[in-house]
Amino acid sequence: MKVAKVSAPAAELADPAAAVWRGVPSESVSLAPVPLAAQPTEYIRQAWANKAYGRTSEAMVAAASDGQRLYLRLEWEDDEKPNGEFQDAVAGVFPADGDAPLATLGDANKPLAVWYWEPGRAGPLNLTARGPGVFHKDNSAALSANGALNERRWSVVISGPAAAAKAGKVGVAVWNGSNEERAGLAAVSRDWLKLELA
Amino acid sequence: MPTATRQIAWVYDLNKCIGCQTCSVACKVLWTRDEDEKHEWWMSVNTQPGLGTPKNWENMGGGIDAKTGKPKPGHQPTRGEFGGGFDFNYHEVFYGGTGGKAHLEPQAPREDRWAMNWDEDQGAGEWPNSYYFYLPRMCNHCTNPGCVDACPTGALSKGEFGLVLRDEDVCMGDRFCMEVCPYKKIYFNYERHVAQQCIGCFPRIEAGVAPACVRQCPGRAVFVGYLDEEGSPVYNLVRKWKIALPLKGEAGTGPNVFYVPPLSPYKLKDDMSIDYETPRIPPEYLESLFGPLVHQALTTLKSEMDTVRNGGSSEMMKTLIAYKWQELLGPFTVDPAGIEQVGSAAGG
Numbered sequence: 001m002k003v004a005k006v007s008a009p010a011a012e013l014a015d016p017a018a019a020v021w022r023g024v025p026s027e028s029v030s031l032a033p034v035p036l037a038a039q040p041t042e043y044i045r046q047a048w049a050n051k052a053y054g055r056t057s058e059a060m061v062a063a064a065s066d067g068q069r070l071y072l073r074l075e076w077e078d079d080e081k082p083n084g085e086f087q088d089a090v091a092g093v094f095p096a097d098g099d100a101p102l103a104t105l106g107d108a109n110k111p112l113a114v115w116y117w118e119p120g121r122a123g124p125l126n127l128t129a130r131g132p133g134v135f136h137k138d139n140s141a142a143l144s145a146n147g148a149l150n151e152r153r154w155s156v157v158i159s160g161p162a163a164a165a166k167a168g169k170v171g172v173a174v175w176n177g178s179n180e181e182r183a184g185l186a187a188v189s190r191d192w193l194k195l196e197l198a
Numbered sequence: 199m200p201t202a203t204r205q206i207a208w209v210y211d212l213n214k215c216i217g218c219q220t221c222s223v224a225c226k227v228l229w230t231r232d233e234d235e236k237h238e239w240w241m242s243v244n245t246q247p248g249l250g251t252p253k254n255w256e257n258m259g260g261g262i263d264a265k266t267g268k269p270k271p272g273h274q275p276t277r278g279e280f281g282g283g284f285d286f287n288y289h290e291v292f293y294g295g296t297g298g299k300a301h302l303e304p305q306a307p308r309e310d311r312w313a314m315n316w317d318e319d320q321g322a323g324e325w326p327n328s329y330y331f332y333l334p335r336m337c338n339h340c341t342n343p344g345c346v347d348a349c350p351t352g353a354l355s356k357g358e359f360g361l362v363l364r365d366e367d368v369c370m371g372d373r374f375c376m377e378v379c380p381y382k383k384i385y386f387n388y389e390r391h392v393a394q395q396c397i398g399c400f401p402r403i404e405a406g407v408a409p410a411c412v413r414q415c416p417g418r419a420v421f422v423g424y425l426d427e428e429g430s431p432v433y434n435l436v437r438k439w440k441i442a443l444p445l446k447g448e449a450g451t452g453p454n455v456f457y458v459p460p461l462s463p464y465k466l467k468d469d470m471s472i473d474y475e476t477p478r479i480p481p482e483y484l485e486s487l488f489g490p491l492v493h494q495a496l497t498t499l500k501s502e503m504d505t506v507r508n509g510g511s512s513e514m515m516k517t518l519i520a521y522k523w524q525e526l527l528g529p530f531t532v533d534p535a536g537i538e539q540v541g542s543a544a545g546g
Contacts, residue, residue, distance in 0.1 A: 043348035043378050047271040085274055085373070085386075121391055133350035135370055180274065183350045183372040 001027045003165050004064040005198040006071075013064060013071045014146050016155035021073055026062035029172055031187035034132045038104045039184050044133070054187035056174045059090075061193060063170070071159045072115065074172055078152045081178035089118035089175040089182070090147075090156050094167040095192075096128065102171045102192055105129040105184065114173075115158045117145040124158050132184020165195050205341065205360035205454055206398060206528075207425040208412070209435045209442040210334050211518055212460040213499075214419035217243050217318065217332035224414035225336075225396070234389035237283030239314045240396035241411045242383075243334045247322040247483065250335075251314045252279040252382050261380035262344050262450030269344050272377040280385065281312030326470070329478040331460040333487075334420070336411065337362060337383045337396035338445075341452030345375035345384065353393075360425075360454060361398040369393055380449035406532035413527065413534070418520040423528025425454065431517050431525060432456075439514055441495040443488040458518065459484050459492045461499060 006013065008020040033054025039045050060075040072092040092115045093105065100110035106129040114127040114135065124145035127135040141164075147156035169192035175181040225241035244250035252258070252275040260272025284304035291300045304311055321330025339362050346354045346362060353369035356362055371391040376384045384395040399409035407413070412422045423432035435442035435458065442456035462479040464472045484492045502512040520526050 040350045041348050041374065043269040043271075043344065043374050044350065046269055047374070047377060085276055120388075131350075133370075133372060135351055137367065137370075183370065183374070 001025075001061065001063060001193050002196050002198050003070065004062075006064045006066055008066070010066065010069070010159075013066060013069075014144055014157055014159060016073055016075075016146060016148060016157045020064075021062060021157075024062045024064050024073070026060045026073065026075070027193060029059050029061055029189040029191075029193055031056055031059060031172065031174060032103070032190050034104060034184050034186050034188055038132050040131050040134050044184065048185060053176075053179055053181050053185045054174075055179075056176055056187040059172045059174055059189070061092075061170065061172055063165070063195060065162050065165060065197070068162055069159045070162045070165045071157055072170065073155065073157045075153060075155045076172075076174050078149065078154055079176060079178055080152060083177035084180070086175075086177040086180045086182055087118050087120050088149075088154060088177040089116065090154065090158075091116040091127075091173045092158055093129070093171040093173060093188075094164050095169065096167075103188060103190075105132050105173065105186070105188060106134075107131050108134075112171075113141075113164065113167075115143055115145075115160055115164075117147060117156055117158050118175075119147060126160070132186070133182075135183070165197055168195055169193060170195050203356075203358055203360050205425045206339065206403065207360075207423065207432050207436065207454040207456060208336070208409075209421040209432050209456045209458065211419050211421075211458040212331055212333065213458060213518075214417045215243070215332040215334060216417050216419075217245065217315075218416065219243050219315065220414050220416055221334055221411035221420070222314070224410040228399070228410050229397070230394075234387050235385075235394070237277070237280055238385040238387070238394060239282070240383070240385070240394070241334065241336045242314050243332050244315060245318045245321055245330050246333045246487070247330065248317045248320060250317070250333075251281070251312075252276075253281065253312050253316075254279070255382040256446075258382050259380070260344065260378045260382070260449070261446075262342060264448065264450050269348060269378050272380070272382075274373060274377050275382055277386075277388070278310060278312065280314075281310075281316060282314050284311075284313070323478065326466045327478050329462055331462070331479065333445075333457070334411070335381065335383060335445075336455060337398070338381055338451070338453030338455045339396075339398055341454060342450065344378035344380070344451050348374040348378040350374070359398065359400070359403050361400055361403070362395075363397060363400060364393070364395070366390065366392045366394075380446060380451060381453070402534065403530060405534075405537045406530055407534045407537060408527040408530035412530075415526075418523060418526055421520075421526050421528070422530060427528070430528060431520075432528060434514075434517060439498065440491065441498055441514070443491055443495060445487060447489050457488060458499070459488050459495055461496060 004024040062073040106112035112129040116125040124143040126141040145158040171189040258273040369392040
């Protein structure tokens, strides 16, 4: 997927509804649940042994850059159930180190960089992932995000330093709040999406 | 799990707790004064029998299976099940100009109202044999804490003094800890997006000062100390005399908060004569909370009380009465007025 080179103002690029995004081609990525066996604690494996999660099957990804920042536009369909204690969330993920495994959101030796967004938090989180839910908050990268829910479709733009695109690939993870999904209980893209800087 | 650390423990004498909530408020003014912590009561006192806090916590699962050692799935308590943290109509009552028409009320629909001690003093039973007692509850700083094992980020740890401590910078707010805790004494801060619970007044303990709940108790109903300190009140009550028992020990996490079970008045028969065979608090109810050892504990208590009534002396009764307040504090006898306090619990 090409990272569209765009010279629109940052405020426009940050808005998932902005007209500039209509000119940026998006690709569909197929998602699958993070395997139960990979969940990092016995409690999670026990509690979710008979509960389905990560059933969001698809997300749309578009990427643009103004030279300074990389803007990821992510879109996916929410279910009709209302959220209770947990919120919907999404993340764009990049390999921090070569061939980190995507299906488990990294592992102990091969981490992922995660740009994580959830409504209700003060802002997006820059995380290092060393496995499903094995997340560490990293304050170094300045991320921004905006999201909106329209007729059960979320559209979110998360932006960060353009250098993230140098990894050459990106993945997506989605959490369904109404199903109490969080940590490693996510739907993750089955394959990396190649990022080509235009 | 570190094993070299000594284990701090609390003992609550339910024969002395009057449900005044001083412990709850002592904790709140020290640790949960911020706006986003309004609904959090790391220390709370409930009336038993009762639904308590969070509402119906005894049926919310969690814990560790004794046979398999595996953690058991638990319910995620909701904001509504904890309740509390209400806004009130102070301005309307004090300045609204409607005189006696406006009453101070939680600003929430009636059906949504629950709070830390909402069913206080309701109890159970029918007059003249109704009964209840108070149960102070806090994080049990368990020996086998399911919360520490359940957390995917490693934010929780079993640390110094045997306390279960946490790092809010690491916590992602995943809340598996809340599900697995069989006591449901972990709260969620919706603004900071982190799980929070009693930290055993860790900074005070480090300075040799007793936890606020213990120091503030006006009824001298709670002891603190190291579980292995032979000759100490906590050691004697738990390990030597065995009259201080864990709450819901079958939950499998090895709690380190213990309770001297409550004696109760005898039941009245239909003709209003006293039934000397039957206490008002059903022994089977106490067994459901404190296990089968509760019967012997009550027998021992009664026997020691009789000894003193008949002019004898009892080390156990001297310990429980706590003639000298300092004896409740274990080795943590430093006066907080004398230590340097940093930071502010209120508003950052």
